[in-house]
Amino acid sequence: MIKVENVTFRYDHSGEPALNRINMTIDKGEYIGIVGPNGCGKTTLVQHFNALLYPEDGRVSVDGMNTDDESCVEEIRRRVGMVFQNPDNQIVGMTVEEDIAFGPGNLELPSPEIRQRVDESLARVGLKNHAERQPYTLSGGEKRLVSIAGVLAMKPEYIIFDEPTSYLDPSGRDRILSLIEEINKQGIAIIHITHNMDEIVNAGRVVVMDEGRVVLTGSPKEVFGKVEQMKALKLDIPVVTDLAWRLKQRGEDIRTDILTIDEACLEILDRLKSPHAS
Amino acid sequence: MYNWGQYVPGNSIIHRLDPRIKILSVIVLSVFILKVGVNAGLLLSVFMMAVIFMSRLTFQRVITSLRPFIIFFILLFLLHVLFTAGTPIVRFSFCGLSITHEGLYRGLYITWQFMFLVTGASILTMTTVPSDLISGIEGILKPLRPLGVPTHDIAIMLSLALRFVPTFLGEIDRIKKAQMARGANFKKGKMIKKIKNITSLALPIVLSSFRRAEETATAMEGRGYKRGPRTCLRNLRMSSADYIALVLMVAMMTGIQLMAL
Numbered sequence: 001m002i003k004v005e006n007v008t009f010r011y012d013h014s015g016e017p018a019l020n021r022i023n024m025t026i027d028k029g030e031y032i033g034i035v036g037p038n039g040c041g042k043t044t045l046v047q048h049f050n051a052l053l054y055p056e057d058g059r060v061s062v063d064g065m066n067t068d069d070e071s072c073v074e075e076i077r078r079r080v081g082m083v084f085q086n087p088d089n090q091i092v093g094m095t096v097e098e099d100i101a102f103g104p105g106n107l108e109l110p111s112p113e114i115r116q117r118v119d120e121s122l123a124r125v126g127l128k129n130h131a132e133r134q135p136y137t138l139s140g141g142e143k144r145l146v147s148i149a150g151v152l153a154m155k156p157e158y159i160i161f162d163e164p165t166s167y168l169d170p171s172g173r174d175r176i177l178s179l180i181e182e183i184n185k186q187g188i189a190i191i192h193i194t195h196n197m198d199e200i201v202n203a204g205r206v207v208v209m210d211e212g213r214v215v216l217t218g219s220p221k222e223v224f225g226k227v228e229q230m231k232a233l234k235l236d237i238p239v240v241t242d243l244a245w246r247l248k249q250r251g252e253d254i255r256t257d258i259l260t261i262d263e264a265c266l267e268i269l270d271r272l273k274s275p276h277a278s
Numbered sequence: 279m280y281n282w283g284q285y286v287p288g289n290s291i292i293h294r295l296d297p298r299i300k301i302l303s304v305i306v307l308s309v310f311i312l313k314v315g316v317n318a319g320l321l322l323s324v325f326m327m328a329v330i331f332m333s334r335l336t337f338q339r340v341i342t343s344l345r346p347f348i349i350f351f352i353l354l355f356l357l358h359v360l361f362t363a364g365t366p367i368v369r370f371s372f373c374g375l376s377i378t379h380e381g382l383y384r385g386l387y388i389t390w391q392f393m394f395l396v397t398g399a400s401i402l403t404m405t406t407v408p409s410d411l412i413s414g415i416e417g418i419l420k421p422l423r424p425l426g427v428p429t430h431d432i433a434i435m436l437s438l439a440l441r442f443v444p445t446f447l448g449e450i451d452r453i454k455k456a457q458m459a460r461g462a463n464f465k466k467g468k469m470i471k472k473i474k475n476i477t478s479l480a481l482p483i484v485l486s487s488f489r490r491a492e493e494t495a496t497a498m499e500g501r502g503y504k505r506g507p508r509t510c511l512r513n514l515r516m517s518s519a520d521y522i523a524l525v526l527m528v529a530m531m532t533g534i535q536l537m538a539l
């Protein structure tokens with residue numbers, strides 16, 4: 001469990017806090033979405049989870065280990081992997097396989113074990129045939145997959161994805177999203193930051209941030225159902241939810257906690273079959 | 279761009295030699311070619327030819343790798359030809375310079391030596407994967423570890439540098455195009471204007487590489503990097519071919535030394 005207790009953080013000591021008294025917990029195996037306007041502190045928050053930043057006030061612990069505790073940092077960073085927003089700057093190896101070997105090498109694992117983890121991770125993200133390629137010859141989507149493989153090779157318990165679909169075309173996006181879901185099914189907790197609400201309609205929980213605070217939290221249905229509040233924060237909501245909401249604005253008596261096209265289909269069919277439903 | 283001595287995939291005996299042996303051999307050969315006389319120089323050149331042959335690199339490829347240095351070779355040659363005292367062959371009365379026997383001989387010989395150095399280095403890089411090259415350097419420095427030389431960190435630094443060269447070149451290209459789209463011209467125009475344009479290129483590049491470096495450093499930390507010992511995907515292992523190559527090199531160098539060729 002990642003436990004964030006009353007955390008406040010400032011980048012410069014006189015200025016506005018980037019995080020303001022944040023409280024939250026993330027359980028093993030959970031899938032949690034974090035949304036919020038640009039600059040609201042999402043990246044800052046998740047960098048506290050693997051001891052890249054330390055709270056100015058309050059505390060963060062991972063499976064009972066405090067991130068302030070120097071002797072735990074190595075293990076915390078193994079357990080909590082992070083896929084950064086720009087994969088180009090995360091890849092440090094001269095070839096794909098060497099990059100994936102970077103993390104396990106830092107754990108000082110013996111070479112045969114590193115080899116095994118590299119091969120496993122490459123297979124998991126579907127890049128088996130690209131082991132020897134040089135990073136600059138890869139497409140944006142492939143770079144992202146390499147950085148995910150690099151994290152998987154650490155055998156983490158939690159993986160943070162910081163806007164993992166930015167700069168990707170739709171097919172690259174779908175590939176990453178289904179990979180994230182697959183990873184979650186294998187029991188690894190996912191912390192998924194995004195601007196695209198459609199990506200997290202299947203998350204277990206959604207956290208909405210604004211100006212360094214958590215302003216809303218709950219299941220996707222609960223959160224996206226609060227359309228007015230989301231709109232006030234200038235946040236998008238899933239397209240289907242928006243449609244339902246607009247219909248309701250025009251006097252149609254319709255549920256507004258519809259998140260996916262499938263649900264919308266069912267609702268519409270329902271109404272077509274029984275026009276007197278409302 | 280980025281072509282001199284670039285790795286040429288292959289599976290020749292030279293490709294498969296331990297990078298430590300290759301690097302040490304190039305260093306030893308370079309030292310020898312600079313200090314020995316003509317006879318030994320010829321012998322070493324024949325040896326180099328044999329290595330090129332064994333590496334299955336085409337001669338054309340090796341010659342191409344010398345191309346960026348041609349101006350340097352020509353200057354080196356002319357300098358010695360024109361400024362060595364001795365028996366003149368041709369005299370240019372207008373400037374008092376003359377081509378001498380000795381100059382011609384020295385010019386040819388020294389240019390030959392430098393071509394040998396460059397060839398040796400480019401055969402090394404053409405037959406060795408860059409990462410092996412770095413493990414090789416790390417391996418050679420390993421005995422210095424007890425003296426406090428941070429060999430692991432040096433290796434990481436070198437590999438990061440190589441990793442980011444293409445990224446950096448791509449960045450320059452991108453910013454250049456962005457500036458051209460806004461009307462900058464890097465080819466034509468007055469000197470002052472051109473210099474101004476190039477300066478305007480330098481600032482965004484420096485800024486963006488600082489940002490990139492910071493992000494990369496954070497990412498490395500997040501992936502568990504700390505200074506000091508770490509392990510690698512591949513460990514260098516000497517095979518029998520490596521020992522044979524080592525013995526061969528030692529024998530040849532001792533021979534040259536003893537016979538004072």
Ligand SMILES: Nc1ncnc2c1ncn2[C@@H]1O[C@H](COP(=O)(O)OP(=O)(O)O)[C@@H](O)[C@H]1O
Nearest residue numbers: 011012018036037038039040041042043044045
């Ligand atoms: N390295 C930094 N130095 C100073 N201020 C920063 C730094 N990184 C982020 N900030 C500031 O902290 C706030 C939160 O940023 P960030 O966590 O990156 O937001 P988000 O990821 O939600 O877009 C912003 O106001 C941003 O300008």
Ligand SMILES: [Mg+2]
Nearest residue numbers: 042043085162
């Ligand atoms: Mg961010």
